Amino acid sequence: MSSSMKDLIAEVIAKNPAEPEFHQAVREVADSVALVYDKYPEYRQAKVFERMIEPERAVQFRVTWVDDRGEIHINRGFRIQMNSAIGPYKGGLRFHPSVTLGILKFLAFEQVYKNSLTTLPMGGGKGGSDFDPKGKSDAEVMRFCQSFMNELYRHIGADTDVPAGDIGVGGREIGYLFGQYKKIVNQFTGVLTGKGLNWGGSLIRPEATGYGATYFAAEMLATRGQSMEGKVCLVSGSGNVSQYTVEKVLQLGGKAVTLSDSNGYIYDEEGIDRDKLAFVMNLKNVRRGRIKEYAEKYKSAVYTPVDGKAACNPLWSHRADCAFPSATQNEINDLDAQNLLRNGVYCISEGANMPTTPEGVRIFTDAGVLYGPGKAANAGGVATSGLEMSQNSMRLPWTRDEVDKRLHIIMKSIHKTCVETAERFGTPGNYVNGANIGGFLKVADAMMDQGII
Secondary structure, three states: OOHHHHHHHHHHHHHOOOOHHHHHHHHHHHHHHHHHHHHOHHHHHOOHHHHHHOOOEEEEEEEEEEOOOOOEEEEEEEEEEEEOOOOOEEEEEEEOOOOOHHHHHHHHHHHHHHHHHOOOOOOEEEEEEOOOOOOOOHHHHHHHHHHHHHHHHHHOEOOOEEEEEOOOOOHHHHHHHHHHHHHHHOOOOOOOOOOOHHHOOOOOOOOHHHHHHHHHHHHHHHOOOOOOOOOEEEEOOOOHHHHHHHHHHHHOOOEEOEEEEOOEEEEEOOOOOHHHHHHHHHHHHHOOOOOHHHHHHOOOEEEEEOOOOOOOOHHHHOOOOEEEOOOOOOOEOHHHHHHHHHOOOOEEEOOOOOOEOHHHHHHHHHHOOEEEOHHHHOOHHHHHHHHHHHHHHHOOOOOHHHHHHHHHHHHHHHHHHHHHHHHHOOOOOOHHHHHHHHHHHHHHHHHHHHOOO
16 A cells, blocks of 8 residues: 555544544555556546545434333434435445444445445445334334434435435334334435335345345356355344345355354254245244244254354354355454365355455455455345335336346446456456445546536
C-alpha cells in the first residue's frame, strides 16, 4: 500500500475512533483501490475513494417504547446513508444488542460495493437499533417497530432510501414497520423490501442470500471444471441465509453437515437432508428455539456448545470441501482459516458480511483457494430486494422461477465481473480485488460524472 493510502487509513482511524469494523472494511477496500489509483490517477485527484468513505448522511435517534408490563425502554436508532451515486440508498435494518454506529458504517460501506456489483441502480445504506427482538412478545416488537418508524419515516422513501431486513428483522418486523410508514405518510409505496407476498413482496426474497452464495460457489468451482455435486459443506449460522444455503446445496447435489447459533453448533456427518432442514426452519422461524434441539432430535448429530475462551471455532475443523460462513462478521480468524485449509476446504463463499478477519483473508488468498468475499458472494439478497423494487414500480409480481432465474443471472454476472476485473488489474483469481475494484469503478465513474458534491 502506498504511503498516501496509509496516511488515509490513519486519518480514517483518527476521525472514527472505536469503530474497528469500519476501519477493517475501509482498509480491505483500500488495498484494492490502490491498484486503481496507480493505473488511473484521475480518481486519486478527484479524491473519489476519500468521498466514498464519508457517509452522505448519518442519522441517530431515540426510540422509546413500552413493554407488556408497562415499563418504559429507550433504545438507539440509526440510518447510515452512505452513497447514492448510482441510485437510492439500499440496505438492511439490523435489530441486535451489538448494533453501534461503527458496525452500521462498516455494513453501509460494504453495501455500496455490493449493490454496485449487482448491476442494479442502487446506492448503499444500512440502519438498525440496539433493540433485541429475542424473547420479546409480538406486541412488544410491534410497539418498538412503530416507535422506530415514527422517526425513520422522515429519511426514507421509494426514490430516496429503501431499507430491508437484516439480523433481527424478518417478515414480522418488516410488516410492522411498513404498516406504520403507510399510516404516517398515507401512501402505499415500495419503501421497504422483504414484504409479505400478499402486499408487495417478492418470491425468493427470503431464500435469495443463501441461494446466491451457493450459486456463487458453483461459479467458482466451475472455473476448475467442478460442480457442487458431492461436495461436503460447512455452514455457520441457522437463520435465513444458512437455511437457504443448505437448501440450495442440497438441490445442487452437495451435503451440508453443520449449523450453529450463538450458543453452539451441530455437526451431522450424515448430512442435513430436506426433512432435517424442515425441522430447523420450524425450530428457528416458528418456535425460535436453539440449535442444540437438533442434536436432541437427530442422534446422528453432535452438539458442541460455544467456548468463549477458545482461540478458534471447532465448527471450521471438520473435513469438508466448501465453507459458507453465514453467521456474523469476523467469525473466521487466522486459526480457523488454517484449520479449514488443513481439513481440505478449498472453496469459501461468504454468506455473512465480512465474516473473515484480515489475517484469515490473507491466508485464503495466499493459498490460492477459491475465496468469494461477502460483497460479491452474498449480494443475492440485495439483488432480489432490487428485483422486488422493480416489481413494486411496475405493480406486477413475477413467478418464483422468473425471480430465481434473474437471481442466478445476476450472480453469474457478479462472478464474471470479479474474474475479469481481477485479471485486468494484474491479480488473476483474486476475488477480493475483483469485487472491490469492480464495485468501486461503477460508483466512482458516476461520482465523477456528477461533480464535486
